[in-house]
Amino acid sequence: MKLRLFLYAILAALLVVPSYAGAAENTGTITGSVHGTSGAAIADATVIASGPARQQTATDASGNFTLTLPAGIYRIDVTKGGFLSASDTDVTVLAGGSVPLAVTLQQADLSSLRTIARVTTSARSSINTGSAATTIVPRQDFTNLASPQINDVVQRIPGAAIERGSSSPNTSFTVAGAQGYETQVLVEGHPVSIGRYGVWFSQFFNSFLVGNVEAQLGPGNTTPFAGTAVGGTINISTPGFTKAPAAHFVIGEDTQAGNYTNLLYSGSAGKFSYVAGAGVAGVNTEYTGTYGCVLDATNKGTWNTPGAQGVVSFCGDLGGGQRNNAELLKAKWDFSPATSLELGFLGSQGGYNPQGSAYGLLAPNTTIVNCINAGSGATAHQECTNPKYAGMVGQKINGMFFYPGSVVSNNMPLFTAQFRTALGNNTLLVRPYGGSITRIIDGSGEADYGIWWYPKSDANAPTACAKSSFGTPTVTPGTGMNVCQDSPYTTVETDKLKGATLSFIHPMGLNQLSFNYDYHSDETFAIAGNPATPGGLPPAVPDTMEKYNTISLTGDFALNERTTLKAGVYQNWWNLNGWAPTVNGSKGTIVPFQRTIGSFDPHVALTYQPRGGESLRLALGTSTTFPYAGIVSGTAYTTPGATGTVALNGKNPMLNPEKAYEADLGFDKRLSDGSILSFDVIDTQVHNVFENSSVAVTGQPYSVIYQPENAANLSSQLAMLTWRREPLVGWGYRLSVTANRSVPSGIPIPAAQKNFSVPANGVQQCSDGGSAVCIPYMKGYGALEYTFADHTFAHIGVDFEGRNNTYFQPPFYIWDLTVRRPVPHSALSVQGTVYNLFNTNTFGGLVTPNAGTPLIGQNGAGAYGTYTQSVPFPLIPVQPRTLRVQLDYQLGSH
Secondary structure, eight states, rough: OOOHHHHHHHHHHHHHHHHHHHHTTTEEEEEEEETTTTTOOOOOOOEESSSSSSEEEEETTTEEEEEEEEEEEEEEEEEEBBBBOEEEEEEEEEEEEEEEEEEEEEBOOOTSOSSSOOBBBBBOOOOOSSSEEEEEHHHHHHHHOOOOOOHHHHTSSTTEEEEEOOSOOEEEEEEEEOOOOSSEEEEEEOOOOOOSSSOOGGGGSSSGGGGGGEEEEEEOSSSSGGGGGEEEEEEEEEOOOOOOOOEEEEEEEEETOEEEEEEEEEEEEEEEEEEEEEEEEEOTTTTTTTEEEEOOOOGGGGGGGGEEOOOOOEEEEEEOOOEEEEEEEEEEEHHHHHHEEEEEEEEEEEEEOOOOOSEEEHHHHHHEEEEEEEOOEEEEEEEEOOOOGGGTOOEEEEEEEEEETEEEEEEEEEEEEOOOOETTTOOOOEEEEEEEEEEEEEEOOOOOOEEEEEEOOOSSSHHHHHHHHHSSBBOOOOOSSEEOOOOOOOOEEEEEEEEEEEEEEEEEEEEEEEEEEEEEEEEEEEEEOOOOOSSOOOOEEEEEEEEEEEEEEEEEEEEESEEEEEEEEEEEEEEEEEESSSSSTTTSSEEEEEEEEEEEEEEEEEESSTTEEEEEEEEEEEEOOOOOOOHSSOOOOOOOOOOOOOOEEEEOTTTTEEEEEEEEEEEEEEEETSSEEEEEEEEEEEEEEEEEEEEOSSSSSEEEEEEEEEEEEEEEEEEEEEEEOOOSSSSEEEEEEEEEEEEEEEEOOOTOOOOBBBSSSSSSOOSSSSSOOOOSEEEEEEEEEEEEEOOEEEEEEEEOOOTTTOOOOEEEEEEEEEEEEEEETSEEEEEEESSSOOOOOOOOOOGGGGGGGOOEOTTSSOOEEEEOOOEEEEEEESSOOEEEEEEEEEEOOO
């Protein structure tokens, strides 16, 4: 019996021992460490491995952890209260092997659109594993171009465009075929793109204090503001905190007699971290200090047409220099690794002194005549050249129109704060902010000037003058003719911004829920007119308050190791405290008006990573654009039009919000050489689009009434392809191509209209230089770079602007060239940058629209044709070839 038991024991040992050996041979380990961005170890972080097996552990006091797992490919998730979750679906465990894993957890922070960090396992380029088409423009790109403005770099973002104003250099962002007021713009994660016009003017922001610019397109965006982001969101972040001292000092000059000086310093001392910076820049234009002539403003209908004719108002200094100044102060106190308080101040000032030709329209190839016929019916009259310049009659010049002697300024102080703490393994974020945006065109320094002259015998001219000017009387200058004298013009707008966002982030194993409440408001007040008006300037927008309240619940749910479901639901309430006209569509008294509108917007997305280095995304959702103050609050106001006409611009306090339905399908792939290929197709359908309806009237001091209505739909399709490789040393390249279709429908065209007007039904969006947006059919950017071992850097790039571009020009290219050479054994480098290397498409060399890309409009009969009314465009479409040489001192890295 004992012998039999002994034999059974030997047999069992023979069977069992090999099985244990086999198990050991089929397992491997992940030996990792978890640290914060400061380098401090993070203890008690939860680490979950899911794949062929599932295990969970926690980091020790030194931030280390070890997992023993069967061989296979695993998803690793790391969570810790007060920090953003980190994840990677591409960790391969080999039998008998050990995988080192260094995890850096970012402190939770909603000033960035990137709310999910990544585990770093190698120096490979990271792919976009999120649910939105995302582009991140790093600080280095702004340093390479050395432009004091941000527009020239943001213009390169796939799917984005810089929209330019009608008679000014005012610029705003547009993304994914949307219009400027539909595009959400954030600074430090806070909304700024509201107010009188519904847009944020980007040309005043100094580029040196940019940490990065992030763009998220499509409904995969799940920030607390995604429910009000039609097309997408652009966020500008300032440089972040650094553990070690880091300094960046730049001084430079350019060939347009402009100069800039910038300083940035950051570091930490124990639990205290800080960032301080300032930038001062002066930018001149081709017209600065030059002499030119201003044409009669009421004859814009003759400009930019073959055989264009005009009369001269006056000639003089064209001015147009610009300034961009900024200041940055940020401080943070870390009470513990998971709890901190941040305070920040960002100041931004810009403007033109004097405005000169900066705010103005270009009329190239215009033949000067003695007199020209203008107006019709009772206002038919002659407009003639200033007798002082009679000798110019018969000459062909590049004329222009602007108001002389005024000063333009824009000031944006922004105060921010953020409190972050952990509640167990949860994270609580509280982010209040406040600030203001003040925009002024100060016309108090303008001298009255004659717009046009007319023969004394012209009986209709005085009436036409009263209609087409700001109501100043006709005077006799002591010549054989009378003059229609214009008045100074001033406008002041103030937008008071404030708000707060509260976020509670709750991890649940591989999943995560975020509850967000956001409140923000904009109190807008604007005045406009002759600064000498008795009793003060009339309000263009009386004191108007727009309040936004948003409750959102978003979540990331790991369906398996490769598939993640991301979803968000947004309940928005828009509250208007404004003023409504007592009689809709006419001038008169206004009464207080309140209105509240709610909207519900869901977003849902699937991301799938079939193997390492690949990610696919599908996102669906809706977004809402609420009306902005300038179209819903206040009394109607008149503006002069072409040929002596006057338009009454009405308000519509009952305007309903726009609703957008969006879909995005895209992928990212890491190729064998480390380059990243990305592709997205986005479809956006916008309903209830704001458009101005027009009604012709008689027997009034105005001939047409414009009234904003929910009068159109917009169908936009976008395809984006990017390919990039950006190694630390060696050859790198970037290529992005965007194809866009953006077509409105349902725009009401009055049956009596004979001429063609834009935007037009069924035609790609484009403006006449007005508030509508031009969407290029095709645009792209390509660059080739080489970085030497000693950090010498060479770059050449080209921006392609296709048909229907925002410059209102035929297709063209803008080349840029950068060479940077470090000074041996120092932190100094010398850099030379040439913008617009081949001086493409600038100023006097502009092609007239009818010779390149004519605007296509629609008339009352539904026919399409070339827009035959005024088609002027801004004086500053593309900066001329500019060489910038700068000395750069950089210690550490921002």
